[in-house]
Amino acid sequence: MAIVLGPNRYGKAETRVVRVTRDGGTHRIKDLNVSVALSGAMDEAHLTGDNAAVLPTDTQKNTVFAFARKHGIGAIEDFGLLLARHFVGSRPAIAHARVEIREYGWRRITGGHSFVRDGGEVRTALVHCGADAESVVSGITDLVVLNSTGSEFHGFARDEYTTLEPTDDRILATAVTARWRHRSTTGAWDESYAGARDGLLRAFAETHSLSLQQTLYQMGRRVLDDRPETCEVRLSLPNKHHFLVDLEPFGMDNDNEVYLAADRPYGLIEGTVLTDDAPAAPAAFD
Numbered sequence: 001m002a003i004v005l006g007p008n009r010y011g012k013a014e015t016r017v018v019r020v021t022r023d024g025g026t027h028r029i030k031d032l033n034v035s036v037a038l039s040g041a042m043d044e045a046h047l048t049g050d051n052a053a054v055l056p057t058d059t060q061k062n063t064v065f066a067f068a069r070k071h072g073i074g075a076i077e078d079f080g081l082l083l084a085r086h087f088v089g090s091r092p093a094i095a096h097a098r099v100e101i102r103e104y105g106w107r108r109i110t111g112g113h114s115f116v117r118d119g120g121e122v123r124t125a126l127v128h129c130g131a132d133a134e135s136v137v138s139g140i141t142d143l144v145v146l147n148s149t150g151s152e153f154h155g156f157a158r159d160e161y162t163t164l165e166p167t168d169d170r171i172l173a174t175a176v177t178a179r180w181r182h183r184s185t186t187g188a189w190d191e192s193y194a195g196a197r198d199g200l201l202r203a204f205a206e207t208h209s210l211s212l213q214q215t216l217y218q219m220g221r222r223v224l225d226d227r228p229e230t231c232e233v234r235l236s237l238p239n240k241h242h243f244l245v246d247l248e249p250f251g252m253d254n255d256n257e258v259y260l261a262a263d264r265p266y267g268l269i270e271g272t273v274l275t276d277d278a279p280a281a282p283a284a285f286d
């Protein structure tokens with residue numbers, strides 16, 4: 001009985017590319033998850049370890065970023081065809097290219113550079129009732145928002161392990177988890193929720209951010225200002241880092257247009273904002 005190599009393919013899965021296109025102050029964003037799989041005459045790589053036919057998956061990832069810069073991203077079908085044809089045409093050993101793309105939809109909040117991701121958000125409620133106290137905490141989780149400009153981060157503490165470069169223009173993105181405590185257990189809950197959500201979005205969009213911590217405070221403040229029925233807001237904001245891709249090795253500049261959307265590790269910024277007359281409510285958020 002002989003043992004033979006069966007079907008195989010390889011490639012870079014889940015390259016998270018975000019492409020920002022600027023038309024003056026109005027930005028458009030394309031946010032994709034691109035998976036490439038190539039196949040063809042790859043027997044030697046498997047049987048003898050000869051990599052002559054293997055176009056590295058790292059190269060495939062770079063190609064996604066370089067094409068995003070060079071060609072822009074229109075319909076994902078076109079972007080997929082562009083990439084797949086490129087790979088098949090690039091080397092005789094590559095007979096077939098499979099390119100799978102997922103596109104995350106975003107809609108505008110307000111202004112030209114603030115977006116909220118379609119779908120996914122969840123409304124939450126947590127109530128406590130005891131012998132002599134009741135409390136209602138409303139909230140939202142997985143409300144994903146992004147500012148494609150209007151965010152800086154500099155002046156931070158440095159030590160011998162600090163490599164982060166200060167920036168005066170970065171993408172700021174987070175998946176908001178917010179919970180707000182009501183002063184009373186009677187309320188127009190739906191209207192209150194819609195108003196609080198709107199306040200969170202507007203504060204995120206309208207704050208020129210010097211840090212996510214500063215944005216957090218402004219978001220909490222806005223809910224308390226807009227919704228007097230609330231007295232305390234707790235926010236948990238993962239910093240969804242977007243790293244500018246270095247395209248210089250491919251002879252291209254990158255003027256804040258092509259980003260890698262990293263998923264982990266991420267900064268996690270958490271804080272409470274409250275009114276100074278907020279009644280004590282033990283257990284409200286636990």
Ligand SMILES: O=c1[nH]c(=O)c2[nH]c(=O)[nH]c2[nH]1
Nearest residue numbers: 153164210211212213239267
């Ligand atoms: O808004 C930010 N806050 C931080 O505390 C921090 N730390 C970091 O590396 N980047 C950022 N960004």
